[in-house]
Amino acid sequence: MWPFTDSYPARPLATLRSQYDYIVVGGGTAGCVLARRLSEDQPTCTVLLVERGDASNNFLDTTPLLSIHHMSTGRRSTVIPSTPHARLGRTFPLVCGVGLGGTSRINGGQYTCGVPAQYNAWSDQGRVGWSYDEFKPYFLKSERWTGPVPQEYHGLNGPLEVRSFEGYHYECSRRAADAVRKIGFRDIIDMHSPFEPSIGFNKMQYTVDSTGRRHSAFRAYLPAEVVRGRPNLHVCINVVATRVEFSEGSDGTNSAEGVELESLDRSLKRIITARREIVLSCGALRTPQLLLLSGIGPISHLREKGIRVVRGTPGVGQHLQDHVIIQTTYNCPLSDSLYAMVKQPTTFLRETYNYLRHGAGWFLCTLAEVEIFGLSSVINSDGKPAMLSEEQLNPYNPANLPDFCVLVAPIGDPSIPGVDTTKGVLSINAGLMLSKSFGNVRLGSTDPRVEPLCDMQYLTAPEDRAALRAALRVTNAIARQLREEGYEIDPVRVPDVSSDAAIDEYIDKYVDTMYHYTSTCRMAPEDDVRPGVVDDELRVHGVRKLRVADASVIPNVPAAHPQALVYALAEKCADMMRMSAEPTGL
Numbered sequence: 001m002w003p004f005t006d007s008y009p010a011r012p013l014a015t016l017r018s019q020y021d022y023i024v025v026g027g028g029t030a031g032c033v034l035a036r037r038l039s040e041d042q043p044t045c046t047v048l049l050v051e052r053g054d055a056s057n058n059f060l061d062t063t064p065l066l067s068i069h070h071m072s073t074g075r076r077s078t079v080i081p082s083t084p085h086a087r088l089g090r091t092f093p094l095v096c097g098v099g100l101g102g103t104s105r106i107n108g109g110q111y112t113c114g115v116p117a118q119y120n121a122w123s124d125q126g127r128v129g130w131s132y133d134e135f136k137p138y139f140l141k142s143e144r145w146t147g148p149v150p151q152e153y154h155g156l157n158g159p160l161e162v163r164s165f166e167g168y169h170y171e172c173s174r175r176a177a178d179a180v181r182k183i184g185f186r187d188i189i190d191m192h193s194p195f196e197p198s199i200g201f202n203k204m205q206y207t208v209d210s211t212g213r214r215h216s217a218f219r220a221y222l223p224a225e226v227v228r229g230r231p232n233l234h235v236c237i238n239v240v241a242t243r244v245e246f247s248e249g250s251d252g253t254n255s256a257e258g259v260e261l262e263s264l265d266r267s268l269k270r271i272i273t274a275r276r277e278i279v280l281s282c283g284a285l286r287t288p289q290l291l292l293l294s295g296i297g298p299i300s301h302l303r304e305k306g307i308r309v310v311r312g313t314p315g316v317g318q319h320l321q322d323h324v325i326i327q328t329t330y331n332c333p334l335s336d337s338l339y340a341m342v343k344q345p346t347t348f349l350r351e352t353y354n355y356l357r358h359g360a361g362w363f364l365c366t367l368a369e370v371e372i373f374g375l376s377s378v379i380n381s382d383g384k385p386a387m388l389s390e391e392q393l394n395p396y397n398p399a400n401l402p403d404f405c406v407l408v409a410p411i412g413d414p415s416i417p418g419v420d421t422t423k424g425v426l427s428i429n430a431g432l433m434l435s436k437s438f439g440n441v442r443l444g445s446t447d448p449r450v451e452p453l454c455d456m457q458y459l460t461a462p463e464d465r466a467a468l469r470a471a472l473r474v475t476n477a478i479a480r481q482l483r484e485e486g487y488e489i490d491p492v493r494v495p496d497v498s499s500d501a502a503i504d505e506y507i508d509k510y511v512d513t514m515y516h517y518t519s520t521c522r523m524a525p526e527d528d529v530r531p532g533v534v535d536d537e538l539r540v541h542g543v544r545k546l547r548v549a550d551a552s553v554i555p556n557v558p559a560a561h562p563q564a565l566v567y568a569l570a571e572k573c574a575d576m577m578r579m580s581a582e583p584t585g586l
């Protein structure tokens, strides 16, 4: 019984039909959207969703603070260690969500749709149907905004609840917001409005529902009552898709016909076929793995692994991108830091009461309440932005796309040498938004259960360092301003910002993943300088009946946290599939 268990109407592998109209592989952020939409209005159209994890929806999964970032390999997430970075000599823990809802079940819940220029740049690159005006309706379709800032640029009737809050949960966030304003960043009142500046400071919005529970793709799109009410939708959990099966037509073109599925305990293997289409939504690290295992990818790599080539598609697994983050750490008053929950039983009891009684307070996990979206070219050597003209703030101009972010959080690593553990810990984090470095995903093994090799290649492009240097200078300027205002913060681990070389040393030592992997099956033509894998309708080039819809198709890592975009692109994919489908005739 709730809060410890939740029965879910999933179907065992053995009882599945042998054929469905659509098969969605991967029940994560995008997969839940697709399963719901494809099964929506035609009771005769059958849909199968397969997911390697479970359908857990208990107190731990839905309490935002307790469900974030399960760093160890287990029921809710797996950690894929990247391959050692060639220059930094370190590996990075690539956390991925597992189970219905996928990474939306464990992520930070920050919801940012990105500025119009982001999508107009895609359209300028030739992506038909993806300009801001064409794509924005899908953000609105997925969202149910519950306030409190103005509503006009939000969706009000979608399945996914999104909200922000009056004021700040943490005094350090409130103070940081003041400091950020004082050093010259403009307020972005509502990032979802196309009239707000592209560069400025944003009060964060979250995928938390009005009762204070995490709204993952699972809870929003595929709750038990939706699945129970749709006999045409079958959800099968704890199964691994190991391969896509193809048939070759008389013209030599391959068609995706089915998916090989294996139960997690290896007791059963079946091939289920799709009458209309198969969509891969296994995330940016595992969708390319599944394509490679199925014989679609760079020919030399497939041959090296002894995999029969179905189609040589050079872009599969290439162009891996991510946001990276670098923490700067300060001691602050204990009562202003999440650390107070650990150090002060009264704070813990207060917040537990707040959450259980009112669905409010620190358990909502509003850790990053303040975020700057910045552009390195306008940051002075003292970390402050230059005076910007209206044109420089125009969110429609691709030249103004933010290339870095700064996130202030009432939490930091208390084990860092030099932390005064009698005080609170806060971090001011520098993040890279528009990475220009490209890594790749390859197969280490042909065993589908062995994690792929992910070579992140962070910071191989010099522009990335320039953006991070500016971001770190901004972190320093915020701290300086806070101190000038009389706020008691003491540096624990911060960069020396007096020279680029000193900042670079800090970057190399502390750069880490922000877990926003994208673009490994990017939407672009195959003859692009960075070859694409899917076309503008997310169909895999040169193959029939196969699409990809998840973070892997994003053409380049966006200048925003990616989940809002993943929801929207899955909505758009479902629409495109429904529009291109012929009636079932059943």
Ligand SMILES: Cc1cc2nc3c(=O)[nH]c(=O)nc-3n(C[C@H](O)[C@H](O)[C@H](O)COP(=O)(O)OP(=O)(O)OC[C@H]3O[C@@H](n4cnc5c(N)ncnc54)[C@H](O)[C@@H]3O)c2cc1C
Pocket: 025, 026, 027, 028, 029, 030, 031, 050, 051, 052, 053, 068, 069, 070, 095, 096, 097, 098, 099, 100, 101, 102, 103, 104, 106, 107, 108, 109, 110, 111, 112, 239, 240, 241, 242, 281, 282, 283, 284, 286, 287, 290, 514, 515, 516, 517, 549, 550, 551, 552, 560, 561, 562, 563, 564, 566
């Ligand atoms: C710790 C963390 C914090 C984050 N915080 C934020 C944030 O605050 N805001 C934000 O915007 N973004 C955030 N992100 C990123 C964002 O959550 C992801 O980009 C997004 O959820 C990815 O969605 P997806 O559909 O591509 O993949 P996922 O949601 O990961 O879904 C993939 C699904 O496929 C399943 N699967 C994989 N392989 C197979 C297989 N062979 N057979 C069957 N099933 C399979 C997986 O189990 C998983 O459920 C965060 C990510 C992490 C890891």
